[in-house]
Amino acid sequence: MSNLYLIDQPFASNALAIAADDSDALVVLIQDGVYADLTPLAKQNRLPVYGVAKDIERRGLGKRLEKTVQPIGFDKLVDLIIDHKVINFA
Amino acid sequence: MATKHVVFTFNHLPYGTVYYAEGLRAAVGVTSGIDEHTVDLVYLGDGVHFAVKDLDRTDSARYLATFAKQGVKLKVEKESLAARNISAADLADDTEIISHADAVDLIKRADLTIAF
Numbered sequence: 485m486s487n488l489y490l491i492d493q494p495f496a497s498n499a500l501a502i503a504a505d506d507s508d509a510l511v512v513l514i515q516d517g518v519y520a521d522l523t524p525l526a527k528q529n530r531l532p533v534y535g536v537a538k539d540i541e542r543r544g545l546g547k548r549l550e551k552t553v554q555p556i557g558f559d560k561l562v563d564l565i566i567d568h569k570v571i572n573f574a
Numbered sequence: 575m576a577t578k579h580v581v582f583t584f585n586h587l588p589y590g591t592v593y594y595a596e597g598l599r600a601a602v603g604v605t606s607g608i609d610e611h612t613v614d615l616v617y618l619g620d621g622v623h624f625a626v627k628d629l630d631r632t633d634s635a636r637y638l639a640t641f642a643k644q645g646v647k648l649k650v651e652k653e654s655l656a657a658r659n660i661s662a663a664d665l666a667d668d669t670e671i672i673s674h675a676d677a678v679d680l681i682k683r684a685d686l687t688i689a690f
Contacts, residue, residue, distance in 0.1 A: 487682060495689045498585045498618040498654075505678045571681055573583070573689045 486510055488568035496520035499573030504528045512564060513553065514574055515539050522550055536561060578685035580604050581614045584621035585689060594624050597690030598637035605644065614680050615641070615648050616672075622654040627666040642668055651677050 489503040493516035503509045504524045513520055513535040525531055529552075537555035540546055549555075556564070582601045586593040604611045617625055625648055631638060641647075647670040655661070655671065662671060672680075681687055 495583070495585050498583065498621075499689070501674070502618075502678050502681055505674065506682055508682075571684075571687045573585075573687070 485567075485569050487571050488512060488564055489571050490514060490565075490574045491520065492517040492574035493519055495573035497524070499571075500524040502571075502573075503531065510534070510564070510568065512536070512556070512561065513539075514561075517574065518543060518545055518549070518553075522552065525552075534560075534564070577609050578611050579614070579683070580611055580686045580688060581616055581681055581684035583681070583687065583689045584615065584617045584624060585619050587620045588624040588629060593690045594621075595633040595637070597688075598634050598641075600688065600690070602637050602640050605640075613646065614684070615646065616677055616680060617648060617650045617654070618677065619651075619654050620658075622650050622658060622660060624648070625650045625655075625665050625669045626660060627664065629666070638668065649677070649680070 487506055487509045489499055489509055489511045491499045492514055496517055501524045503511050504527060510532040518535045518539045533553050534556045535553045537557055540549055540555055582597055584594060584597050588594045601613050601615060605613055647668055649672045650669050651674055652671050653674045
């Protein structure tokens with residue numbers, strides 16, 4: 485089972501540094517986590533990165549968001565949480 | 575319920591918020607139930623400032639005393655120390671330096687992770 489790193493902003497820098505070295509990871513950015521600087525993930529370009537669409541929209545980040553971030557709804561978020569082991573940084 | 579291994583990560587500077595003390599309080603709570611869960615305390619990023627030996631630990635002394643009795647050390651990420659120019663000689667006796675790779679491994683293997 486892959487590890488789902490659930491990441492909010494206060495922990496984003498440390499959490500992304502860990503996720504970048506986990507070869508079996510996916511990342512979900514939640515709440516202010518959608519502001520996170522994704523530079524630590526540059527060395528792991530296969531790692532899937534999702535962002536909660538509502539959190540992206542509320543912050544007006546849609547057009548400025550990095551293209552590697554895939555917006556998801558709450559239904560998909562719930563599916564991901566159920567299907568993976570959650571590593572909580574939120 | 576079965577025994578689980580829980581990794582607590584500490585990510586904040588040690589003063590100005592209650593994260594560092596509340597995290598330790600929660601960690602003591604996790605170890606004190608009938609399931610006897612086990613914990614690792616991992617200090618990452620700015621959290622490593624908590625590990626220096628001259629820090630005033632008044633707020634967290636009782637939690638740390640509990641972990642000392644259990645032989646649990648504070649695991650401090652080497653790369654975070656280096657980035658902040660903190661040497662091994664600066665650290666308190668109840669700390670243990672681990673590599674970034676070790677931190678990743680601990681977090682991957684944990685049954686549960688909780689961030690403070």
